[in-house]
Amino acid sequence: MAKPSSSKRPSIGSGKRPSKGPATRQGEHRGAPARFGARKPAARPMPAAAPAMDPWAEEQEAPAKVASVRITPRKGSAKAGTGSTMARNTGPWKPAPKPKSGPRPAKAPVKAGPAVSASGLKAKGKAPAGDRLQKILAAAGVASRRACEAIILEGRVQVNGVTVTELGTRADPRRDEITLDFQPIAKEDLVYILLNKPKGYVTTVKDNEGRPTVMALIHGVSARVYPVGRLDFNSEGLLLLTNDGAMAQRLMAPEFHVAKVYLAKVHRMPEGKTLDEFREGFRLDGRRLKPCGIEVAEKGENPWLMVTLIEGKNQQIRRMFAAVGHPVSKLRRIQFGPLDDPALKPGEWKFLNPQELAALKAL
Secondary structure, eight states: OOOOOOOOOOOGGGSOOOOSOSOOOTTSOTTSOHHHHOOOOOOOOOOOOOOOOOTTSOOOOOOOOOOOBOOOOOTTSOOTTSOOSOOOBOSOOOOOOOOOOOOOOOOOOOOOOOOSOTTSOOOTTSOOSSEEHHHHHHHTTSSOHHHHHHHHHTTOEEETTEEEOOTTOEEOTTTSOEEETTEEOOOOOOOEEEEEEOTTOBSSSOOTTOOOBGGGGOOSOOSOOEEESOOOTTOEEEEEEESOHHHHHHHHOGGGOOOEEEEEEESSOOOHHHHHHHHHOOEETTEEOOOOEEEEEEOSSSOEEEEEESSOOTTHHHHHHHHTTOOEEEEEEEEETTBOOTTOOTTOEEEOOHHHHHHHHTO
């Protein structure tokens, strides 16, 4: 009986293409092309999934990933197992070598710009201390401010022994030595005045509309004082005037919360819940104001209320009460920080005594 025909595997040198079949068995030619006899690489374990990133966590530097990367040769490139120059990156990561340290190049010299403060360098993000030099000279009685500017440009003014020719230069007459033609100028003494401002005066040094200012009430004062803060044209009460710029700036700074006490006569008595809104922080024009003190000073159909503010917005008390239907008819400031003087009549003023000045500086 004839045996059934079986497909014989042709030899490699027979010239016939082998049919697709299983991988090359043991004993076959090791130098065969990769598509005939190369073993498939063992399956590598999949890396563990990275933990989910918290979108609210702080941004951290990601650790360097060291992975084994297999580069597959393209068709026509060096065959597997024949000494290919394409290597796998399987070793640990190493930083690039740092260049050898050597002498650093010298920095270019920095050119000095115009002086902005004679008392020292301008602090970063802060305005230079002191006043403009031409203002100090004018206050000392040298000449008008415009004439003092010409004197500075001529190089006749010295600050701490250094000639100054920049109009933007600032100095502090209490700390700096200012000379004109190398002769000391007269230093202006610091002056502190408490004025009881009457109605009908503007709280400015000069008014463009020609209205009377509070400066018209101060007579016999040679120092150039100016008001600290404002009182409305129709308001009255205590007002501080001084030539101490540092003191004025500290008293008006919001972070110091200098208390100011007023008496306000309002139309009809507001409800208790309205006064509580003022005490807790009233919302005015979309902005919440700081809490203020409210007390009834004198009862009546149109009562007097004592209002204590720690911030001074423009016409704040009048706008607050007008917003709740109780307009203010009279407004008087009776205390500014630690300063009060019931005996001081409207239009009168006085110099602060040592006790009052000490209390003011203690704020």
